Amino acid sequence: MLEDNATSRDYRVRLFYKSKPSVPKGAVLDNMQKRTEGFAPRDGKRDSDRLDFRHPKYVTNIGGKSVGATWSIREEEIEYPGDLTPFLPALEQSWLWDDADGVVGECEHQLVVLDQTAANMRPMDRLQMIQFLVASVVEATDCDAIYWEATEQFLEPKAFVEGLNAVAAKPWKAPGAFNVRVSRVIGYGERRDDDSRDMIVDSLGLGVLGWPDFQCHFRGLDWREIQQIVYEKALDVFENGPKLQDGQAFPGINASQVWKCRFEEAILGPPRKVIDIDPGIPYCAGLRYAVTAGVYVK
Structure with missing residues (x-):
């Protein structure tokens, strides 16, 4: 069991889309199984609308109780589509994608990938699991841009997946990690x-x-x-x-x-x-x- 650690916060990655996305839950699960066997829906259903997941390997200690780490995919609208003002600081620090602003400015929809009750996981495990889920969603949808909120940078989806696959055993070297x-x-x-x-x-x-x-x-x-x-x-x-x-x-x-x-x-x-x-x-x-x-x- 992993020890309690109150110093970390929620880990979120936002996936931006020009067209409203539909998340094929079964495809996401198939992609995740290739990366980490055991990843499963919390409701036990491959075809439901509930996009919450768990992995039996990861259990955290919160308030003295054993709680399984969970991951979710949430659909949200971009508040002001086309307005890059909230993202200018991140665009200026997106060293891996010089032309991100042109794509981001055309996006109107987003999916938010986040972990829940996972803040106490070992850092490398926590990072790798969120990377795996982001890559699996990107592969299953027509994602146009990735906003790695934790490191305040935009990533080109194809480059992210290729980069992660190239260094799967060393997640900290994948695009977006820091x-x-x-x-x-x-x-x-x-x-x-x-x-x-x-x-x-x-x-x-x-x-x-x-x-x-x-x-x-x-x-x-x-x-x-x-x-x-x-x-x-x-x-x-x-x-x-x-x-x-x-x-x-x-x-x-x-x-x-x-x-x-x-x-x-x-x-x-x-x-x-x-x-x-x-x-x-x-x-x-x-x-x-x-x-x-x-x-x-x-």
Whole structure:
């Protein structure tokens, strides 16, 4: 039985469609059986309208009671079809699909794939099961776009399924599993000069599974190099679990740099614990720079 873990939240993936989708339950089940034998409908019926599922292998402990993890497919309408405003942040961080906006803007319907009472599953099992179900639904329907809500990025459906099939034994390497965002911070309070232009690079995808994500708030460094460092640190957590300790140091971009890490609340949403990477003076930014260098930042 898996232990109780209250740090993770619901895992949701939204499938977007230009035409109203119909979910062939039997086809989804057939696709899932190829990926994980034992996946079954909660009502025991292959042809009913109830799209709730279970797997006997996964049982969680919630409030001291044994509860089977479940997965659901829900039909929802997109509130404002054609309006990309709610999705602009995700579209800007969708590194794997440059032309996603053109397709997303044409979608009017969506299916939501989510897990329930699964937050206490082992992270790798939980990630892989949601990936398997998303792929199985995509294969059974004419999906036009995938919005991986937990990592705030859009994926091209065919590329996702092909990517997952290529790394089925290593789900963290599949498209959508995690994302490394790059954001620019312009100004603090009333300041809007060049000296207040900082950047934040952070990861998404670890926190929803109960592990800490990473972030680095910096200036004067190549964001591509920081993105690669955050990517490698996040990948290491997926493969080996979180091992960095509060205050631990490690080499920066070159061997002469010593960067430290500490546990903090994330600067950018969603709210979550992160391992913050401090590149030190003169590269650290924001309030850390103010505290470390004795500089008042308004």
